[in-house]
Amino acid sequence: MDDTNQINEKDKKSQESTHKIGIYLWIWGLLFVLSFFSYMVDWYQFQGMLRWSLILFFMFAKAGLIMAFFMHLFWERYALVNVLLWPMTAIACFVFLMAAEFEYTLFSRMFYFFVGGGV
Amino acid sequence: MSDPKIDGFELKPGFRGMASDTGSDQTMFKGVHWGKAMMWIFLLSDTFVFSCFLIAYMKGRGSTPVEWPNPSEVFALEAFGVPVPLLLIALMTFVLITSSGTMALAVKYGYEKNRKMCGWLVLATAIGGLTFVGMQAYEWSKLIHEGVRPWENPFGAAQFGSFFFMITGFHGTHVSIGVIFLFIYAYKVFAGHYENGGKRGWFTTMKGDYVEIEILGLYWHFVDLVWVFIFAFFYLW
Amino acid sequence: MSDEYENKSGYQAQSSEALTGSAGSTPDMDYVRPAELPEQDLYHGHTFLTKWVFCQDAKVIGVQYFLTAVFTGIVGLILSWLMRLQLGFPGLAGFITAEHYYQFVTMHGMIMVVYFLTALFLGGFGNYLIPLMVGARDMVFPYVNMLSFWMFFVAVAVLMASFFVPGGPTGAGWTLYPPQTILEGTPGSGMGILLMLVSLALFVIGFTMGGLNYMITVLQARTRGMTLMRMPLTVWGIFTATVLAMLAFPALLVSAIMMTLDKVIGTSFFMPTILKAGEVLEYGGGSPILFQHLFWFFGHPEVYIVALPAFGIVSDLISVHARKNIFGYRMMVWAIVGIGALSFFVWAHHMYVSGMNPWFGFFFATTTLIIAVPTAMKVYNWILTLWRGNIRINTVMLWCLGFIVTFVNGGITGIFLGNVSVDVPLSDTYFVVAHFHMVMGIAPVMVIMGAVYHWFPLITGRLLNETLGKWHFWATFLGAYSIYFPMHYLGFIGVPRRYYEMYDSPYMTSAVGMNEFISLAAFLVGAAQFILIFNIIKTLKTGKPSPKNPWKANSLEWHTSTQPPEHGNFGERLPVVHRWPYDFSVPGAKDDFIPQTTPPSEVAHTKVEKT
Secondary structure, eight states: OHHHHHHHHHHHHHHHHSOOHHHHHHHHHHHHHHHHHHHHHHHTTOOHHHHHHHHHHHHHHHHHHIIIIISOGGGSOHHHHHHHHTTHHHHHHHHHHHHHHHHHHHHHHIIIIIIOOOO | OOOOBSSSOBOOOHHHHHHHHHHSBSOSSTTOOHHHHHHHHHHHHHHHHHHHHHHHHHHHHHTOSSOOOOHHHHTOEEETTEEETTHHHHHHHHHHHHHHHHHHHHHHHHHTTOHHHHHHHHHHHHHHHHHHHHHHHHHHHHHHHTTOBTTBOTTSOTHHHHHHHHHHHHHHHHHHHHHHHHHHHHHHHHTTTTSTTOOBOSSSSSBOOTHHHHHHHHHHHHHHHHHHHHIIIIIIO | OHHHHHHHHTOOOBOSGGGHHHHSSSOOTTOOOOBSSOOOOOOOOOSHIIIIISOOOHHHHHHHHHHHHHHHHHHHHHHHHHHHHHHHSTTSSTTOOHHHHHHHHHHHHHIIIIIIIIIIIIIIIIHHHHHHHHTOSSOSOHHHHHHHHHHHHHHHHHHHHTTSSTTOSOOSOTTOOTTGGGSTTSTTTTHHHHHHHHHHHHHHHHHHHHHHHHHHHHHHOOOTTOBGGGSOHHHHHHHHHHHHHHHHHHHHHHHHHHHHHHHHTOOOSSOOOOEETTEEOSOOSOOHHHHHHHHHHHHHHHHHHHHHHHHHHHHHHHHHHTTSOOTTHHHHHHHHHHHHHHGGGOGGGGOTTTTOOTTHHHHHHHHHHHHHHHHHHHHHHHHHHHTTOOOOOSHHHHHHHHHHHHHHHHHHHHHHHHSHHHHHHHTTBHHHHHHHHIIIIIHHHHHHHHHHHHHHHHHHSBOOOHHHHHHHHHHHHHHHHHHHHHHHHHHHTTOBTTOSOOTTOGGGHHHHHHHHHHHHHHHHHHHHHHHHHHHHHHHHHHOOBOOSSTTOOOSGGGGSSSSSOOTTSSTTSOOOOOSOTTOBSOTTOSSSBOOTTOOGGGGTTSOOOOO
16 A cells, blocks of 8 residues: 555646646747748748848747757756757858859859850 | 755855866756656757758858748748738748647646646647648648759759758758657657556667656657747748 | 756655765765765666677676677778778789779778777777776666667668678778769769768767766766866777867768769759769859868767777876876866867868868967977876886886877877878878878777787676787787888879779889788788687687676776676666875885775775875
C-alpha cells in the first residue's frame, strides 16, 4: 500500500509539471496568425527587400515558436539546446557562400553566353 | 523552475547548468530519454539533408539566366471563378499547423496519462497528415496536368519542376512515413501499451512509455518546421 | 521536482548501494553519485542466427563490420595493384584498357575512403570499443545497431555487384564529378554509376542508424563516474568523427539523390547544356559546380571522419606503450573537437581550380591554414608524451611512431596545397596523390595496424606474434615511403594524376624509371599485408594465450570480468570510474598503472593527479 501511495503522488506531480493547455493554444493561434501574415505578403505582392525581410521574419518566427514550444526546446536544458543549435552555423556558412556563388555563376553565364566574354 | 535535482546532482539552470551537465558523469542531457535524444540528433542530421536540398535550390534558382516561373501564378487556384494565388498552399499550411497543434496537445495529455484524450489527438494528427498528403497529391497532379515535369515545364526554367518535385516529394515522403507511424502509435496508445509500466516495444528492449509520444511528436513538428521553410522559400520567393 | 524528471523520462533511479558512502557527515573520498538509469535489458541470442549473424551484441557487430570492411579493403588493394601494373609497365597486362583503368581508380578511391576506412574506424572500432570504454553494457539501441551493420552489408553487396553489371563499375573518379559521370563515353555510366549511388545512399542510411547509437551511447549511457573528460581519447576521436559523419553524410545523400534523378529521369540539376557530336543533349541549365560544393561539404569532413579516430586511438596506444600519461589531455580533446568543427568550413579548398567564385580562395585558404594549428598541437603532444617516457619498442609502438612521421609528412604537404597560389600548379598532379595517401591513407592504416596488434588479445585472448609483426611493420613502412616519396617528385615535374598512360611525352621520360620503382614497391607493400593475415590465422590456431590486460592498460575494456568480454561486458555489476585512463608511472604507486576503477582511497599515498 505504501507503493500505491507513491504512484498516486507521482501521477499528481506529473500532472502539475506538464505545461498548461493555454500556452499550447496561444502558440497555435500565433502560428495561424503568422502564417496568415506571410500569406498576405504574397497577396499584396510586396517586392524587393521588403518582401524578403517579411518572408524571413515570419519564417523564423514560426520556426522559433514551433521549436521552442511545440518541441519543448524552451524548457529543455541548455546542454541539449546548444548541441542542437550550434551546428547550424555550418549551414549558415554554406548558405552565405552559396549565395555568393550563385551570383558569380549568374555573372559568368551572362558574361560568357550573352555579353560575349571574348577569348 | 526552482533547482531540481537528479540523483544527487543539482540541476542548475542556464549556461551554468550546461557547464555542470557537460562536466558530469553518466548523462550529458540530464533526464532526457535515450530515444528522445536519438530523435533529436536524427532530426539534426535530417535538418542538414533539407538544408542541402534548399541550398541546392537556392543555387540553382539564383544562377539560372532563364526566367523562373512566378510561383504566385503557377500555384494559383480558381475559387468561385477568381484565381486566388497560393490558395491550396495556404490550406495545406493550415492543415499541417493544425495537426502540429493536435500533436502538441497529444504529448501533453500523454504525460498526464490521459489515455483516451492522447489517443484521439494522435489519431486527429494522423488524419491531418493524411489530408496534407492528399492535398499534395492533388497539387502534383494539377501541375503535371498543366505540363510541369521534373525535366521541363511550360513556364520557364526547367529546374523549377526538378526542384519542386524533388523537395516537396522528399518532404511528402517524410509526412507519409509520419502518418504511418501516427496510426501505429494511435493504436498503441488506445491498446494501452504505455499503461501500467509499459509493454515492450519492437526495435528495443525498453518498456513503452508516453515519452514515445513526445518522440513521435518531435518528428511530426519537424515535418511542420520543414514545411515552414519550404513555404517561405518555394512559394513566397 | 526530481519526480518530474523521473516521470517524464520513464525510468527510475536505482540508488541502492551507491548512497551509502555519502550518508555520513564526513565526506567520503570514494563517493561516486548513484546511477541515474536502471540496468539495460539485453537480448541474448540463443540460436546460431541470433548469436553470430543477426547479433545484437555491439562487439560481434564490431567484428562483423571489421571483417566486411577488411574484405572491401582487400578488393581496393588488388585494384591498386592493377593500377600500378599499368602505370609502371604500360601494356604489360593487355587486359587493362583505359576504361578499366578509370574504373579501378574510381573503385579504389571510393572503397578505401568510405567502405574501408570509415566503416572500419566507426563501425568496427566504434562498435567494439565505445560501450567497453565508457562502461556501458551495450549500445543504447542494439537492434538498430544490428540493422546498421546489415544495411552496410547490403551497401557493400550493391557496390560489389557493380563489378559484374554490363559496362562495369563507374569510372568517373571517386569524386563522381558531373557532367561526365553520367554521360555516355565514361566507363560505367549506365548501371555502374547507378549502383554506386544506390550503394552510397544505403551506406548513409545504415551509418545514420549506427551513428545515432554511438553518439547517444557516449552522451547518455556512460557508467558512474565516467565524465566526458575521463573518457579515453579513442572514444573522443570516434565520437567526434561520428558527429561529423552525421552532419556531413546528408550532403552526400542529397548529391546522390540529385545525381540519380539526373541520370534516371533526366532532370538537369548538375547538367549544363552539352554539345555531343554536334548535337545538343536534352540536358541544360544545371550547375556542375553545385555538385562539387555538395560533394566536398561531405568530402572534407569525411577526411576527418577517417583521421580523428586515428588521432584518438594513436594517443591511447602511445600513452600505454610509453607508460606515460598523455601530454595535455584537455588540449587533445579540444583539438579533436576544434578540428571537427573547423572541418565544415574548409571544403572548397578541394575546388581551387574548379571555376568557383574567385573570392572563395581567400576564405578557404585562411580556414584551411587555421586548421593546421590544432593539428600541430596534437603532433607536439604525441611527441611530448613520448619524451622521457618508458618507451617499449614493440610492434604497436612501431606503428604509432610510423604514424607520427607519416602524418607530419602528409600534413606538411597539406600546407602547400592549402595555399591557392601553390595549389594551382600542383593541382591534379601526383603531388596531390602523394599528399592524401600519406595523410589519410597510410597514416590511418598504420593506426589501424597498431590498434589490431594492441586489441587483438582483448578480442581473441591471444597475443599476435611480435616477430611477424615487426616484419610486417618494416615492410609496410619502408615500402609505403618508397611509393609515396617519389610521387612528390613526380608531381613537381608535372606528371598528372588519373592518366592511363604517359605515352612518349618527352618531359615524362625521367618519370619512367621512377614509375617502375613505385610499382614494384606497391606490389611488395600489398603483399606484406598478407603477413598480418597469416599472423592472425597462425595466432588463432597456435598463438600464445594472452594474460589478462597484457599491456597493463588502465581503460575499462581491459578490466572486464572475462577476457574476451562476454555479452553485457562487465559481468555482475558495472564498473565505477574514479579517474582518467592515463595514470601511468605515478610516483609512489605499487604498479606503474592505476586502472580507472581504482578508488582514490587505495592510492591516497601516491602523487596521483586529480582527474
